[in-house]
Amino acid sequence: METLYKELKQYFDVDEFSVQKASLAFLRVPKSQLVSLLTHMKDIRGYTHLVMVTCVDYLEQDSFLLTYLLHNYSTHCDLGIQVSISRQNPVMDGIHHLWEQGRVYQRELFEMFGIDFPGSPDVHEPMILEGWQGPPPMRRDFDTKAYSEATYSHRPRDHKEPEEYMKQQLYPED
Amino acid sequence: MNLAYKIFWAFISLGVVTVWGLTLNGIVHKIFARVQGRLGPPVWQPFLDIIKNNSIRTAISHGVMFYLGPVFRIAGGIGTYMFIPVLFGSVYFSNFSMSGDVLLVMYFIFFGQLGMALGAGEGGHPYSAIAVSRGLAQMTAFEVPFALSVISLALQYKTLSITEIVAAQQGSFLNWTLFTNPLAVIAAMIAMLGMNMYNPFSLVIAPQEIPIGPPTEYQASFLGLLATNRGIFGGAKLVLFMNLYFGGATNLVELIVKTFWIYMLSVFVGAAYPRFRTEDSIRFFLKYPTALGIISVLLFSL
Amino acid sequence: MVNPLVIIAMFLGAVFLIALLDKIGRSLSMTLMFMVLTASCIMSVWQITQLFGNSGAATDYITAGFRAPLSIVLRFGFLEAILVLILNLLGMLGAIYLGKEFCEQGAKPIALYLTAILGATGLILTRDIFNTFVFLEILSIATYALIAIKQDKNSLAAGIKYMLAGGLSSSLFLVGVVFAYRFTGTLNIDVWLGMPQVPKAGYQVAVFLVAMGLFIELKPFPANGWALDLYQSAHSGLGAIISSVNTAALLYVFYKVIPLFSPTLLAVITGAGLASFILANLVALRQQNAKRLLGYSSTSQTGLIIFAMGAMLQLKVPSELSLMVVFGLLITNLLAKSGLFWLSGIMQSQGLKSWADLRHSGSPAVHFALFIIALAALPPFPAFFAKWQLVQLLGATKAWVWLAGLLLGSLLEIVYLFRWLGQVFSRENEPKPLYIDALKLVPLLGVSVLLVGLSLLLGRFHPELDISAIYPVLAFILIGALDFLPARLKGLLLIGITGYWAWFGLLPSLPLMGQVFVLILVGGSIAQIFGFMRYQRAAEGMFPSLALMVFAMGNLVVAGTKLEFFMAWELMTLGSYFLVLRGKNGRFPALSYMVFSSLGAYLLLAALAMIPNTFKGYPLLIQTAFIPMGEIAGLLALLAFLIKLGAVGLHYWLPGAYSEADDESSSILSSVLSKAGVFGLMLVLLMFLGKISGNSISMVSLGWIGVATAFFGALMAVFQEDAKRLLAYSSMSQMGYIIAGFSLMSHLGWVSAVYLAINHLLFKALIFMAMAGVFLRTGTRNMYEMGGLIKKMPIAFISVLMGIIAVSGVPPLSGFGSKWFIYTSLIEQGRVLQAALAFFSSAISFLYLYKLIHTVFLGQAKPQLSNVKEAPIWLIIPQAIFIMAIMAISVFPNLITKPLSLAVGDFIAKPEWLSWDGYNMVLASPWLKGNWNGNLVMLVTMGVFMTPLIWLILVNAKAQKVKQFNIVYAAERPYKPWTTHVAYNMFAHYDKALGFLVKPRITGFYNGVAEWTHSFASTLSRLYTGNGQTYLLHIFLYMIFLYSLLGVN
Amino acid sequence: MSDIEIKDNPDIKSELQTPPEPGYSEWRKDENTLYNDGLPEEEKDWFCDARPQKARKSVQVIENFLNWARSQSLWILAFGTGCGAIELRPLVTSRYDISRLGMQPRPTPRQANLIMIGGYVSIKTLKRIVRSYEQMQGPKFVVAVCSCAINGGMYWDSYNTVKRIDEYIPVDVYVTGCMPRPEAVLAGFNKLKELIKAGKAEGQNLYIERFDWYKENQKKVIKDWNMPDYNW
Incomplete structure (x- = not known):
């Protein structure tokens, strides 16, 4: 993985390389180089499997960190390629032309985080949240508790304390 | 015997076969349960189910044909039964078997299936149509060995009349077709596995993929009729097989014993085997049982 | 008596005169030309009448007063007169046609034209070989010159080639004449x-x-x-x-x-x-x-x-x-x-x-x-x-x-x-x-x-023809002349004349079997003509062809002589050909239909040539017993009728012809016309009755052909998406049972075959008419584009339902009778494996019948068909007729079984063991016993149907009517009707299991034959290079080839 | 088994906060017809627009008998929404064997009498539950399993999970636990049987009676209502 990083370094502006274990490493790449790096990894380095695309909301740094996890079947290595994009303008290039299944992740990311992937098929269609009208729910600035309380009615608590009640039910003679 | 008596006794005999057929269904479920190490439902569970289904307060109908589908189905069942003499030598339990021979019975079996298929079709549910297409396809295949076996019987006894076929088997149990024409019986019994739609030929009703098959949309009293028909039609088929291959019956006890054991064959096979795909079951029926049937026909035609 | 010299002289004179007259006026020369041609026509007519009056009159005319060998002899006999008349008539018509060119180009072409006619006339008249040469040259040279009428390059080049070849042949002729004169000393x-x-x-x-x-x-x-x-x-x-x-x-x-x-x-x-x-x-x-x-x-x-x-x-x-x-x-x-x-x-x-x-x-x-x-x-x-x-x-x-x-x-x-x-x-x-x-x-x-x-x-x-033989043509001309009338009037007229003719002309003269077939062929057609009356306007071309076909079919039954039969057969083919051709995509199907029908007709022709002539005025049905037919002739005739029936291997034309015609025509073709083949088949077998028994190899093979047809027809029908093709294959399948029934050569077998024929007529016409309404209203024939039509077209649904119950043989409708008959008769004769295959086919028929009714009438209704309504009344009338007929023979099967047994009994005696006990038909052969009581079956069925129905209505009267999408769809809702309708490739699993049997091998074979023939033809046509010298070479080589064949040394 | 807590219908009824609104809402055409506003215009032809009506009971004696028969032949539509669905599988195995109670799983709502909701109910699932419930023929019963179905359970603050099903469909029996043992579910079924035999399990008629209220609640959370107002 180290050697891979060094070789990649010659062509791409990759940094923040971290090795988790012998077969898993992460590195970071600027937004503009992501697609070319992924293409490179897929076509030349043998990382042919897109395992997943995830997103972490770094509200404090005002950025989303996208992670593209790739797998190499010949060496059984995983490489996570991370890219940080701005929260203010969350637009990213799609990778559905490289991996067909990429569009599903992209739809999910759009629905949950509001990250747009222009050109990705059906990216604006609702996927999991049918008829969702609120803000993207996975963003950290979305308060689910408040939303839930405002939207769904709460069952009033039964005034019996469970512990006491069960004791009464089970061992009434005590 | 005048017509009124005839009808009266036909109703009695219908009652007998309904009760017995449904009880058999109950027994079968019990047996399946025991094979799987369960206690199983009570034997009278089919009756309860029928009462329950008829007591449903609401019902939906997709149209006239949908409404008539179960009626066709049960009319097919009752009609099939009506054209079979039930007890040999009994004037009371001969139903309307004088209206035709075994060919009539074989074709009247289709009456209910066709009507049901049409009713299910009007339901508009794709699963119904898929199941019907599977069922019909499988039916074409298992009818071949069955037809061959009936033809072999016709050659053997020189008659198509069920009463006469039964008559020819009287005397000793060695006169049963089972012993005089074993190949035809084997072919027909394999065909019966397909008719009863237990495993391995249960793709028609495949409860997981295409829920319940053709009656997917049927509920309430429609389903009640269909469930009743399971008893009648199943009973009718068993009586037919008993008459053709196992020497018929001269009293109700014999009838009950024989039909029970005939039924057990498909039950045991059904409990033990996994399921064929449609094309596989077609190929299966057109291979071994058909070959057996052809051999038996050739043996008797030479 | 006319002296032929007058004609020649007249022509010659006119030719010279025209050169002069043309200077005065073009019209004058034209008039003269027509006058000359007319005159020669009149003279020939005169001569003919004279000869009629005086048959022994001398017809030879000596030109120069010497006797035969020395002078030129012209003969103006009966034959010559007719030919001259025709040639001059044609010449006149041709002149009219060329009138414009003549007017423009003047005397020369007119004169040349007259010269050519003169040459031709002379060729006919002369009995002198050298004189023949002269006229030949006159004719040829005039023709070369006339070619210049059309002045373009190709035309002139062709003229040159013509001249070369003509010159060559003339010189050959002349050399031959010279030699011949050398050996015989005369030119006469x-x-x-x-x-x-x-x-x-x-x-x-x-x-x-x-x-x-x-x-x-x-x-x-x-x-x-x-x-x-x-x-x-x-x-x-x-x-x-x-x-x-x-x-x-x-x-x-x-x-x-x-x-x-x-x-x-x-x-x-x-x-x-x-x-x-x-x-x-x-x-x-x-x-x-x-x-x-x-x-x-x-x-x-x-x-x-x-x-x-x-x-x-x-x-x-x-x-x-x-x-x-x-x-x-x-x-x-x-x-x-x-x-x-x-x-x-x-x-x-x-x-x-x-x-x-x-x-x-x-x-x-x-x-x-x-x-x-x-x-x-x-x-x-x-x-x-x-x-x-x-x-x-x-x-x-x-x-x-x-x-x-x-x-x-x-x-x-x-x-x-x-x-x-x-x-x-x-x-x-x-x-x-x-x-x-x-x-x-x-x-x-x-x-x-x-x-x-x-x-x-x-x-x-014609000595071998009765006057009735030209009725089809007369009907064609009559209806054709009235073709501008609206369809309804023509339909009524046709029904009227056909009915009148059938009732008063056909039925009385026929034995019972003939009457049965008249009922099928003509009666069945009449009932369906109502369907043709649905057209708002004239529907040009349809009714004349229909009339031709219906009358020819009637003639087929009454035909007494071979020629009458064959003529009726050909006229029927012709009429049906036009009906197929009228279809929207009818061109290729009609052609293949015509080609196969002609193949059949020629086989029939050959077969008929091998049997002695029959007697005029007695239907062939009566005469068959006296007609000795050889085995080869029988085989050929059988083949001919098997083609018409679409037996497997010969069915190439069938799906196209039955499906591409107009919908009503398809109905009449597949339900009625196919019975003409049945009739023919029966005639052939009648001739072998008593000579070939049912268990001979030939008849057993025929039986196998029959059940194979039934089987493959049914199997192919299963995989069709086009409703009409499906029905066409279904017809083929049903024809297979009929063939098998006839092949038994037994009383029961024939009764079953004719019963099947009648039954097939009823249900196939019923289904076709109902489907015609569906096609009309939906505008498509692809079943998967329809669906849910039961609510829009309930009558059509009922018709199709009745039809499919009757096809499939499910009791209590009459279809079961046909199944009962065919199985009992097959088993009774020991054809057990055939019976099994027939049973298999009849089980397969459930597949396509269900596909038909489900994908069209049941399932999901499509929004684009939401404004479909019931078919016009004209299509419903035949349906009503056929439903009533089916119900009648289902409830009272004796209406049909007894007469059929009588009819067959005329040829094959009814065995003792077949009897009726009330409505119970009892079969007690030493080989097989069985019975069928259609009436009781119907009553019992009614009973067992009504009882649960009443119960259901009692318990469940108020079922909520729901709509098509109110279905349980695994907790989802269906997306669109067309994604929810199970229709296309409905029997894919069947295809996997048995589809290998119906790969288009036969079609491939015939396509191969056609392709091979065509490529051979194009190879042959490379002979023609367009080069005059090559053509001359061809002539020489051809001549040398023939000469070498001659073997003269 | 009676020592495990069971909540039945009357208790819950007492907790219903808002009574049904009188009068017609805008989506309801009249007493017998619904507007089906959620459907596009061209699809309205494809769905039935009848308003469900209250089902009538027979004479009491017969009704008692029929209720007994119904209780002896409960066919289950297992709606496996969450982890609780796992609990149905052991029920049909030899250890618990509900078939001896005359119960059997049924794959189509048309033929089932009892819908078993096995866990948390997200909005997306709620839509399917409502549809399946309405497709069942009455009398029909609802058993909800797991605390998630009762009060949201661990999804109490989720943005997409309803916390009380009884606002959307009438529930006859709740079985608490996270997850409840099969014994508990069996006890729930037994309780349901008692209710049926006592003639108290009239959830179907309750649903019809308070149809407007239930519909309002459903439509409040299900935003893309692309189905008819009542799924016949």
Whole structure:
């Protein structure tokens, strides 16, 4: 993985390389180089499997960190390629032309985080949240508790304390 | 015997076969349960189910044909039964078997299936149509060995009349077709596995993929009729097989014993085997049982 | 009595006069031309009447006052007079056609034209061989010169080629004449004929040269390249004259000299004629240019006539008979061919496709059809009778090879002629408006009237035909003349006359079996004619064809003589062909239908040629017992009818023809027309009754063919998506059971076959009529595009439901009777495996029937069909009739089983063991016992149906009516109706299991045959390079080839 | 088994806060017809627009008998929404064997009498539950399993999970636990049987009675209502 990083370094502006274990490493790449790096990894380095695309909301740094996890079947290595994009303008290039299944992740990311992937098929269609009208729910600035309380009615608590009640039910003679 | 008596006794005999057929269904479920190490439902569970289904307060109908589908189905069942003499030598339990021979019975079996298929079709549910297409396809295949076996019987006894076929088997149990024409019986019994739609030929009703098959949309009293028909039609088929291959019956006890054991064959096979795909079951029926049937026909035609 | 010299002199005088008169005025010279032609016509007519009055009158005229060998003798006998009359009539019509050109170009072409006619007339009149040469030259030179009428490069080049070839053949002729004179010392043909054969080889060569000179002029294949170019590029008016007048004159000359030929030469020439007939027809298959096609057709027809002449001379057929044959062929060819050439002049372009422009042109289209049918030697035209006679003669003399060649060539001819006809009349090609000069229609009308008139006369006075034989044609003409009327009126009229004729004309004269078939063929048609009345407007072309077909089918049953039967058969084919052609995509199906039907017809023709003649006035049904039929003849006839029935292997045409016709036509074709095949099959088997038993190898094989047809038909129907194709294959399957039933040759088997036939008529017509309404309302035939129509078209649904219950054989409807009959009869005769296969097929029929009713009427309704409504009343009337009929024979099966048993009993005695006990039909054969009580079954079924229904209504009266999408869909909602409707490829699993059985092998085979034939034809057509020298080389090589065949040393 | 807590219908009824609104809402055409506003215009033809009506009971004696029969032949539509669905599988095995109670799983709502909701109910699932419930023929019963179905359970603050099903469909029996043992579910079924035999399990009629209220609640959370107002 180290050697891979060094070789990649010659062509791409990759940094923040971290090795988790012998077969898993992460590195970071600027937004503009992501697609070319992924293409490179897929076509030349043998990382042919897109395992997943995830997103972490770094509200404090005002950025989303996208992670593209790739797998190499010949060496059984995983490489996570991370890219940080701005929260203010969350637009990213799609990778559905490289991996067909990429569009599903992209739809999910759009629905949950509001990250747009222009050109990705059906990216604006609702996927999991049918008829969702609120803000993207996975963003950290979305308060689910408040939303839930405002939207769904709460069952009033039964005034019996469970512990006491069960004791009464089970061992009434005590 | 005048017509009124005839009808009266036909109703009695219908009652007998309904009760017995449904009880058999109950027994079968019990047996399946025991094979799987369960206690199983009570034997009278089919009756309860029928009462329950008829007591449903609401019902939906997709149209006239949908409404008539179960009626066709049960009319097919009752009609099939009506054209079979039930007890040999009994004037009371001969139903309307004088209206035709075994060919009539074989074709009247289709009456209910066709009507049901049409009713299910009007339901508009794709699963119904898929199941019907599977069922019909499988039916074409298992009818071949069955037809061959009936033809072999016709050659053997020189008659198509069920009463006469039964008559020819009287005397000793060695006169049963089972012993005089074993190949035809084997072919027909394999065909019966397909008719009863237990495993391995249960793709028609495949409860997981295409829920319940053709009656997917049927509920309430429609389903009640269909469930009743399971008893009648199943009973009718068993009586037919008993008459053709196992020497018929001269009293109700014999009838009950024989039909029970005939039924057990498909039950045991059904409990033990996994399921064929449609094309596989077609190929299966057109291979071994058909070959057996052809051999038996050739043996008797030479 | 007219002295023929007068005619010649008149022509000559006119020719010179015209040069002068033309200076005065064009119209004057034109008038003179017509006057001359008219005068010669009148003279011929005069001569004919004179000869009628005085048959022994001398007909030879000596020109210079000397006796025969010394002077030229002209003969103006009966034959000559007729020919002269026809030639001059054609000449006149041709002149009318060329009128415009004559007007523009003046005296020269007029004079030349008259000269050509003069040459032709002279050729006919003269009995002197040298004089023949003179007239030949007159004719040829006038023709060369006339070619210049159309002044374009191709035309002139073709003229040169013509001149070269003509010169060559003339010189051959002349050399031959010279030699012959050297050996015989005379030039008079009659004297030659009177002389004993001159044994010298030199004489043989001389005769050969004379023969070759004439033969080459007649453009035999392959020495006809020059003529083809000429036909293709010359003015059509001229082409017409060359192909008719010239050919006729030359043929007559040939006829005159043919008795001179030695037997070998005769054989060679006959063979060459036949080869020319076959090969020219073969090459014509590839032609796309109409005029060139006509050229080939000319070559082939000439070849045929030469073949007929030679063959009959060889077979020592009495000269009157052979004259009749040759004359029939010749006259048809003359009229039709010249008509077609004239038509080709009307067309803007000669591509066969562009002839579609004719379709809406009114009368020219009718003329065109007439000419094509006449050329194809179909009834009622003279060529049909001629060919019939020829085949009878060949058959009687056992000239099998020639017979086979003749039929092969005729079949090839059918292919291209009807392909052409199809191009014109099918609705596939869009016609462009056509400008037609009214004057040019006159000659067309003339030849058409002549053709039809002659045909009717022939048909009326033919010794082997009853007057009723031409009823179909008369009906065709009657309805055709009224074709402008609205469809309803015509339908009523047709029903009226057909019904009247059937009731008063057909039924009384027939035995019971015949009446049954009249009921099927005519009665079934009448019931369905109501369906045809749905058209708002005239529905041009439909009713005449229908009338033709229905009347021909009726005639089929009453036919007494072989010829009557065959004529009815051909007329029926023709009528049905037009019905198929009328369909939207009917072109190819109609062609394949016609080709296969013709193949069948020719096999039948050959078979009929092998049996002795039958008696007029008694239906064949009665006569069959006395007709000795050989095995080969039987086999051929059987094949013919199996083709009509669409037996497996011969069913290539069937799905297309039954499905591509208009919907009502499809109904009548598949439900009624197929029964004509059944009738034929029965007739053939009747002739073998008592000679071949049911368990002979042949009949068992026939039985296997039957059940195989049933099986494959059913299996193929399962995989169809087009409802009409499905029904077509279903028909095929049902025909299979009928074949199997007949093959049993037993009482029960035949009863079952006829029962099946009646039942098939009822339910197939019922389903087809109901589906016709569906197609009409939905505008599609693909079943997967429909769905849920039960709510929109309940009547159609009920009809189809009744129909499919009847097809599938589910009790209590009459279909079960047919199944019961077929199985019992098969098992009773020990055909057990056949019974099993039949059972399998009948089980398979459930698959396609369910597909039909489910995908169309059940399942999900499509939004695009939301405004579909019930079919028009006209389509419902037949349905009602058929439903009532089905119900009647289902409730009271004795209505049909007893009469059928009686009818069959006329031929095969009813066995003791078949009896009726009330409604119970009891079978107590020593081999099989069984019974069927249709009435009781119906009652019981009603009972067991009503009881649960009443219960259901009691418990569940208020079921909520829901709509199509209120279905349980695994907690989802269905997306769209068309994604929820199970229809397309419904039996995919069946395809996986048994689909390998129905790969299109048969279709592939026939397509292969067609392709092979066509590529062979195009290889052959490379002979024609367009180069005059090559053509001359061809002529030489051809001549040398024939000479070497001759074996003269 | 009676020692495990069971909540039955009357208790819950007492907790219903808002009574049904009187009068017609805008989506309801009249007493017998519904507007089906959620459907596009061209699809309205494809769905039935009848308003469900209250089902009538028979004579009491017969009704008692029929209720007994119904209780003896409960066919289950197992709606496996969450982890609780796992609990149905052991029920049909030899250890618990509900078939001896006359119960059997049924794959189509049309033929089932009892819908078993096995866990948390997200909005997306709620839509399917409502549809399946309405497709069942009455009398029909609802058993909700797991605390998630009762009060949201661990999804109490989820943005997409309803916390009380009884606002959307009438529940006859709740079985608490996370997840409840099969014994508990069996006890729930037994309780349901008692209720049926006592004639108290009239959830179907309750649903019809308060149809407007239930519909309002459903439509409040299900935003893309692309189905008819009542799924017949």
